[in-house]
Amino acid sequence: MADAAVFKSDIKPDWCPGCGDFGVLNSLQKACADLNLEPHQVMIVSGIGCSSNLPGFFNSYGLHTLHGRSLPVASGVKLGNSDLTVIATGGDGDGYGIGAGHFVHSMRRNLDITYIVMDNQIYGLTTGQASPTTERMIKTKSTPQGNLESQLNPIALALAGGASFVARGFSGEPTHLAELYKQAIRHKGFALVDVFSPCMTYNKNNTYTWFKERIYKLEDQRHDPKNFEAAMARSQEWGTQIPIGVFYQNERMTYEEGEPAMAHGAMSKLPFKPLDPSILLEFV
Amino acid sequence: MKRKTVSVWVGGAAGDGIASVGESLAKIFARNGLHVYAYNSYQSVIRGGHVWWQMRAGSEKVYTQPETAHILIALNQDAIDQHALGVETGGAILFNSDRMQVRPEHLAHGAQSCGLPISKLAKLPIMQNTVATGAFMYLAELPLGSLEKALEERFGKKKPEVVQPNIDAARAGYEFAKQNWKQFGLGLGLSKTQRLVMIGNQAFGLGALAANCRVYTAYPMTPASSILHFLASNGPKNGCVVKQCEDEIASMAMAVGAGQTGARAMTGTSGGGFALMTEAVGLAGMLETPVVIVNVQRGGPSTGLPTKTEQGDLFQVLGASQGEYPRIILAPQTIEDVFYTTAEAFNLADRYQCPVLILSDLLLSEHTETVDPLDLNVKVDRGEIVSEWTSSEPYKRYLNTPSGVSPRVFPGTRNAQHVSASDEHDERGIVISDVFTDPPTRKMMMEKRMRKIDGARKELAKTYAPKLEGSPDAEVTLVGWGSTANLLRAMMRRLEEEGVRANIFLIKVIAPFLGDDVTAALSTCKRLVMIESNFTSQMARLLRMETGIHIKDRILKYDGEPFVPSEVYKEIKKILARAPAREAVAPR
Known part of the structure; x- marks a missing residue:
């Protein structure tokens, strides 16, 4: 197995001390090393937000894009060079708020992409406004009277949206999290890993302690990830018992497997070929 | 009918098959060595509404859709009601006489009524378009075989069983026209020159x-x-x-x-x-x-x-x-x-x-x-690419070079990992925005990127050198951009024919704007007229912003339809009759 250190860049993360994203980063570096990937084979595509700074701290190819647009950019990367291991990363605001439309369609599309959402249930980089996964009636800077909107359930949304791999991890459980990443990256198709990644600065509600008191592992309860109904039922659990682990996995044909243009290899590597003049026959 | 051209309109509702009649005719013209220009006016409906295919073909280059028609192929009554008066004196209105009627008021401009009894000429009413096209072939002196070939191509693969009935319908239309009406004597000058027809x-x-x-x-x-x-x-x-x-x-x-x-x-x-x-x-x-x-x-x-x-x-x-x-x-x-x-x-x-x-x-x-046949062997230049990176120094994706262009590697290349960042970044791609903002680096990177414009401008000024087209000593220069090029060329010819020396100037490179070259080209012009399809004359405003040249004479259209050549012509004549607006051409 390769050393996780090869995936460390020489840039020190600028996250707040104790941020959940450190655990996400370390586990991802370990997972890539365990999978014997090499840095040049990986492309990490992020959106905008605290967590979206991750590519800068990871030694691989990286793209830091626009708020909410990591998935369509990552999809373009995969269409352009399917030989790359493509990992999209971002936060809950990025993926489930401004980028929610792309999230839904990326699941349908089923390109072989791993999507890691560092879910801290708050907007951090903009200093603490409500996010789509902020719980109801929680007070934030933008909801001083309490958040009136109900909390989005990313796991249920992913199941309904047709994701072929749906998992949840916790950055306080780094070994477990690294295993989830490995399964997600190995999975052929779109894989969501929603990660509880506590924000020490702006979310005083969903803390490490809060999660530690509530989470349990699906594999300990003999959950069958092939069972869609069971996965949907587990996705509804919140409050005193919150599951982490693989909710659902169902390998089906990926987009790139079905795309005839990609049958001859990665698009960016195809040699130049002059256009066959027979294409003009339809205009004569 | 002084030019060797034929003008045809096909009118009906969406769903009547206008485009397929129009496209077939365009191909038939092209295969017989003619130039074609056609515009299809349609609406945002799938069925119904009014669709109006306006096409001109000729042995010399044709630049615009026709304003009047030699032949109107009417696929419904509405087409007759709307367009009959646009048919030239001696021209023909082809229509299904089982379903539609041409009344005396439709013929007030001298068109002839050419009703086709479809039920007698074809097996099915749906073949009215084919019958009418057959009749058109006779009137416009085109070989019927071209239509038969087009029908085989259209139906041969999908519905081979309808090929023969359609060919029969086309022949019936052709024969009916031959027995009842005179050919136009257009003298189109058909040839075997191969041309492509496309949108x-x-x-x-x-x-x-x-x-x-x-x-x-x-x-x-x-x-x-x-x-x-x-x-x-x-x-x-x-x-x-x-x-x-x-x-x-x-x-x-x-x-x-x-x-x-x-x-x-x-x-x-x-x-x-x-x-x-x-x-x-x-x-x-x-x-x-x-x-x-x-x-x-x-x-x-x-x-x-x-x-x-x-x-x-x-x-x-x-x-x-x-x-x-x-x-x-x-x-x-x-x-x-x-x-x-x-x-x-x-x-x-x-x-x-x-x-x-x-x-x-x-x-x-x-x-x-x-x-004309397209040269598919286009030049391909991928720019500056680094195919491998063996140095122990980190690869700099955004290397600060004199040209501003930083040689790039394709992701997947060993040893050249880097991040391309949406936030401002340094030469390696490392963001400079979050922990500390670094004004000198920001300035350097901004200048590096923007410097690329200088190279692009120089290259574009050669590849697409702005120049006047037509007489160098014209009395009037028509200025435009994009799709109006065809119209401007037609206008220039028409003005020249009428003894007005005219030339045209088309702006192809919008950014980076080739200000010096455009100024130089326009500095000799006597009178400038901007022609564009918008309300505020955006190109005239851009031109003024970039060069100081202020074109006050403008012909603008924003009703959604293409310019009508005769209307533009009248506008130009009106402008020329006026004293030149001051500052029509600003000093350099």
């Missing part, structure tokens, strides 16, 4: 494929969708992934992602979709990702006129996305030009590592025209 959007697709575009992304939007359709059927077998996306934000973002890998990428849309794309156009500017974007303009603002033409997006494209970044904007003028410009756009994108925007409009993209 502008097909040329966009062909240009992209010739340049080895590997990924095309789009969300359906009129009038850009036919690029998507052409590429969807021709892309995969020519090494191009064609991806319909959930919206234009995704189309643009996906094209950027693909472009980042080294695959040539393009996206296409109309103004509304482009509005959604703009943030990611700036992303391509910041990441220095080569990508080609086509905006086929239609009438705005907002959803505006979905099926009508306008040149109203010039400023939108010029100002797309926040901040400043190098962009190249080109406005091709004809269908051939669309093909070659699109292919070259990929080279420019690769050389300057920036978004290249191509502005078209509904008229250019959807009108049908004959083009």
Whole structure:
């Protein structure tokens, strides 16, 4: 197995001390090393937000894009060079708020992409406004009277949206999290890993302690990830018992497997070929 | 009927098969060595409404749709009611006399009523279009065999059983016309010269494929969708992934992602979709990702006129996305030009590592025209590429070079890992925005990027050197851009025929604006008239901003339909009769 250190860049993360994203980063570096990937084979595509700074701290190819647009950019990367291991990363605001439309369609599309959402249930980089996964009636800077909107359930949304791999991890459980990443990256198709990644600065509600008191592992309860109904039922659990682990996995044909243009290899590597003049026959 | 041309209108409702009659006729003309120009006026409905195909063909180049018709093929009563008076004296109205009628008032301008008893000439009423086309072939002195071949091609594969009945119907129409009416004696001068017949959007697709575009992304939007359709059927077998996306934000973002890998990428849309794309156009500017974007303009603002033409997006494209970044904007003028410009756009994108925007409009993209055979062996230049990195020093994706262009590696190259960041970054791509902002680095990187414009400007001034077309000592210079090129050329010829020395000036390179070259070209002009399809004369305003040249005489159209040549002609004459507006040409 390769050393996780090869995936460390020489840039020190600028996250707040104790941020959940450190655990996400370390586990991802370990997972890539365990999978014997090499840095040049990986492309990490992020959106905008605290967590979206991750590519800068990871030694691989990286793209830091626009708020909410990591998935369509990552999809373009995969269409352009399917030989790359493509990992999209971002936060809950990025993926489930401004980028929610792309999230839904990326699941349908089923390109072989791993999507890691560092879910801290708050907007951090903009200093603490409500996010789509902020719980109801929680007070934030933008909801001083309490958040009136109900909390989005990313796991249920992913199941309904047709994701072929749906998992949840916790950055306080780094070994477990690294295993989830490995399964997600190995999975052929779109894989969501929603990660509880506590924000020490702006979310005083969903803390490490809060999660530690509530989470349990699906594999300990003999959950069958092939069972869609069971996965949907587990996705509804919140409050005193919150599951982490693989909710659902169902390998089906990926987009790139079905795309005839990609049958001859990665698009960016195809040699130049002059256009066959027979294409003009339809205009004569 | 003084010129050797034939003008035909086909009118009816959406769903009547107008486009297939029009397209068949266009091919028949082209196969007989004629030049064709056709414009189809339609609405945003699938069934019903009024569709009006206006086509002119001739042995010499034809530049615009006809204003009057020799022959109107009416597929419903509405077409007769609306267009009968536009048929020239001695011209013919071909119609199904079982279902429609031509009344005396329809013939007030001297057209002849040519009713076709379809029930007697064809097995099924649905064949009225074929019968009428057969009759047209006789009146316009075209060989019936060309129509028979077109029918075989149209139905042979899908419905072979209807080929013969249609050929019979065409012959019946031809014979009926022969027995009842006189030929027009147009003397079209048919030949065996091979010409292609296509619409502008097909040329966009062909240009992209010739340049080895590997990924095309789009969300359906009129009038850009036919690029998507052409590429969807021709892309995969020519090494191009064609991806319909959930919206234009995704189309643009996906094209950027693909472009980042080294695959040539393009996206296409109309103004509304482009509005959604703009943030990611700036992303391509910041990441220095080569990508080609086509905006086929239609009438705005907002959803505006979905099926009508306008040149109203010039400023939108010029100002797309926040901040400043190098962009190249080109406005091709004809269908051939669309093909070659699109292919070259990929080279420019690769050389300057920036978004290249191509502005078209509904008229250019959807009108049908004959083009000379296209040279598919286009030049391909991928710009500065580093294929391997063996140095122990880290690879600098955004190396500060004299040209501003930093040689790029394609992701997947060993040992050259780096991040391309949307936030301001240093030469290695490391963001400088979060922990500390670094003014000197920001300044250096901004200047590095913007310096690319100087190289692009120099190159574009050679490739697409702005120059006057026509007499150097003209009394009037008609200025325009994009789809109006054809109209301007027609106007120049007409003015010259009437003894008015005229020339034209077309602005193809919109950004970086070739200010010095444009000023030099226009400095000798006596009188400038801007002709464009928008309300505020955006090109005249841009020209004034970039050069100080203030064109006060403007002919503008924003009703959605293409310019009508005779109306433009009258306007030009009116302008010439006036004293020149002061400052018509500003001093240099």
